[in-house]
Amino acid sequence: MDVTVAIDCMGGDHGAVVTVPATRGFLRSHPRAKAVLVGRPEALEQAKGEFGDEFGDRLNFQVAAEVVDMDESPVSAMKNKKDSSMRVAIELVKSGRADAAVSAGNTGALMAISRFVLKMLPDIDRPAIASALPTMKGRSYVLDLGANVDCSAAHLLQFGVMGAMLVAAIEHTDRPTVGLLNIGEEAIKGNEVVKQAGELLRASGLNFVGNVEGDDIYKGASDVVVCDGFVGNVALKTSEGLAQMLASFLREEFGRGLLSKCAALVALPVLKRFKRRVDHRIYNGAVLLGLRGVVVKSHGSADAFAFEQAIYRAAEAASNQLIERIGERMAAMDGVQQA
Amino acid sequence: MDVTVAIDCMGGDHGAVVTVPATRGFLRSHPRAKAVLVGRPEALEQAKGEFGDEFGDRLNFQVAAEVVDMDESPVSAMKNKKDSSMRVAIELVKSGRADAAVSAGNTGALMAISRFVLKMLPDIDRPAIASALPTMKGRSYVLDLGANVDCSAAHLLQFGVMGAMLVAAIEHTDRPTVGLLNIGEEAIKGNEVVKQAGELLRASGLNFVGNVEGDDIYKGASDVVVCDGFVGNVALKTSEGLAQMLASFLREEFGRGLLSKCAALVALPVLKRFKRRVDHRIYNGAVLLGLRGVVVKSHGSADAFAFEQAIYRAAEAASNQLIERIGERMAAMDGVQQA
Structure with a gap:
């Protein structure tokens, strides 16, 4: 699959300990896929060391200054953490630099930020x-x-x-x-x-x-x-x-x-x-x-194997035009829904 | 426990094949309990033969002419089957001849008939x-x-x-x-x-x-x-x-x-x-x-062991004053609920 996934390196109960090996597993098993790892500078530095040169330009890194806490309210995450790893990952989807975003961060914040940044699809x-x-x-x-x-x-x-x-x-x-x-x-x-x-x-x-x-x-x-x-x-x-x-x-x-x-x-x-x-x-x-972009939420307690499934699911959805399919189906149904 | 349970002999997927041995099991393990088996004359005749004299006056039989079908609508059961085994069992509770009723018949009919015959408790x-x-x-x-x-x-x-x-x-x-x-x-x-x-x-x-x-x-x-x-x-x-x-x-x-x-x-x-x-x-x-009487619904597909548990539960609820407890608790709470 020819697709780029933005991965929130910091989210979930375990952060990089899980997201880094999961990203490695995903890139190894999908030789044409790309990933952008989003996280705090020190986490990304360490990840770069661990990855070495294995994936070349298939793997990129994007710094974010903050991390949304697992129990943080969506309002607080939206207002006070505009440079969070979660938000930056979603903004990569918005700007077209990534086709999908994955995070194990808190669901409420992920939903609120996704909705705010990506907006809803028409008719949804x-x-x-x-x-x-x-x-x-x-x-x-x-x-x-x-x-x-x-x-x-x-x-x-x-x-x-x-x-x-x-x-x-x-x-x-x-x-x-x-x-x-x-x-x-x-x-x-x-x-x-x-x-x-x-x-x-x-x-x-x-x-x-x-x-x-x-x-x-x-x-x-x-x-x-x-x-x-x-x-x-x-x-x-x-x-x-x-x-x-x-x-x-x-x-x-x-x-x-x-x-x-x-x-x-x-x-x-x-x-x-x-x-x-x-x-x-x-x-x-x-x-x-329902969003104008693919966002996948991993369980907060996921291990590397589980998180890799979430990345895979995001990649699969994006490379098979999930968003376009929903848009087209809703447009074709315009009459039905009013009935 | 000093209690009489009215048992719908005909209800459920298996009828008397299940309810008769379950009644026997219940009466054997609760030497002071009594039961009234309610069903069609031929079913009761056969049951009498099977029971023999084992339980003396602890076991009684009450004839009912009809049986509520498992897929019969509550309305039809109420209107067309006024002499069903289910209804007669519940009426035994109403008249005080039994302390609780048990049926494996259809839930909708059991609920409708129970509500009609027994009425609701005050404040419920x-x-x-x-x-x-x-x-x-x-x-x-x-x-x-x-x-x-x-x-x-x-x-x-x-x-x-x-x-x-x-x-x-x-x-x-x-x-x-x-x-x-x-x-x-x-x-x-x-x-x-x-x-x-x-x-x-x-x-x-x-x-x-x-x-x-x-x-x-x-x-x-x-x-x-x-x-x-x-x-x-x-x-x-x-x-x-x-x-x-x-x-x-x-x-x-x-x-x-x-x-x-x-x-x-x-x-x-x-x-x-x-x-x-x-x-x-x-x-x-x-x-x-919520009814003015104890009614217990057994799973339609229950076997004798399972149905016996339902009888036991009904007996336990009746002998421990379930209805009185609910009535007293609701009365004591009169102020709270309006608040």
Whole structure:
């Protein structure tokens, strides 16, 4: 892929310790890709020493004086840190010097700065956060994951379009299926907003498969799962919590007494395969959608392998014209949305 | 426990095949408890034959001419099946001949009929569905799980009260902790309703621990997790879907080749312990709260072991004065809620 990614060297819980080896991994496995590492002078100096001449002009460095703290408010990050590594990375996208930006910094600040610097796409009212999840059939993308707590039906329709274009761009899926997250209790079938969103999606020309329920997400019932940010965030975090609990119970049971420990040794290759299969690091890299540029948010606690996936996802989205696809699809739908 | 449970013999995917052995199991393990089995004449005749004289006057039978179908609409069940096993079981609670009712029949119909027959408790606007989930620390109760899609802050407060009283009654927890399900994204911290509900809960005199996020549910951050029915239903079903996917992946990996199958044999006792620990059947039996009587809904696909847990939960709630506890707590809070 012929693409340049701006990488916030400082963001996340670990900063350069993670972002530098991840950048190296990415450039090694994508021989035509380029990167710009953005960070404080001393961090970049050290990185330059570590990289040596391996990547020549495929790797550039851009100094930024400040770093947005992980718990800093978006307002403070916007007002007081105009020369932050996060912001400079996004400005590289704005100026066209990079095709995408990646940061493991705090989500609120990343969203606010991205929105301020890049602006929204026409016809998109709200940005959304989309992330991949493993399913029985492969992977699905869920959005929104927390950027919007109160959504209208039109917002959910826009999420559907953006999600479908995301999957088309980075998974190379022709006409991805789109499902609307709803509840199947007999007494009631969703609230008014969700019902209306269903009608809009049905008329949208997207490959809409109708309502999906919580358990359908992991069955892989649709490539894209649309929901408001409150529901999406709860679904994602509940999943994280459950996976952690199950992993911890499994570890405890395999550690309970000598016999179990022997069983664990014997089962180790199997357990490792299982672990690899559900390794959440593969899915790292949530895409901030609706902006006039590709911005990907890595988990703050990502390791180098996980952060590399986020860089890869950003590069893939940019080199497959994610932004243009969304713009064109929204323009083609102008009539539908008003209906 | 000195309690009589009315059991809908016909409900669920399996009917009497499940409910009869579950009733036997319950009566055997609770020598002072009584049961009334409600169902069609032929089903009851067969059950009588199977039970013989084992339980004497601890077991009674009540004929009902009809059965609510699993996919029947609540309206149809209410209008066309006035002599259904579900309804007759609930009417036994109303008339005082039973202290609680249990059914594996369809949720919508059970809720509608319960509400119509038993009526709501004073000061409770909406019924809610609460269920236990396993956590790192034991178990927590989440509500609402799907009865209400649009909730006000006052409704969420009422859910908090009902959930706390439920845990006090059936887990014998003194001053159970109550958490409010929210999202922790930096950009936004929940919608207006949730913020207001937080203030009401803080002033309620309940043991309110503040906001909890999706992953906190399984960490056991609070004994009660309050949310609206849409969010709760998605969280529950997403968890079911994830657990099924992980179990299926684990089975697949242990079935992949001869070596893995040998490993599975060696690891079998450990895997069984693990499975028992997260056995969802233990948590079967969602409590319909807010009614003037104890009604418990079993999963439609429950087996006898699972259905017995639902009977046990109903008996425990009734014998520990769940309804009285909720009524008293709401009455004591009259001032708070208006504030």
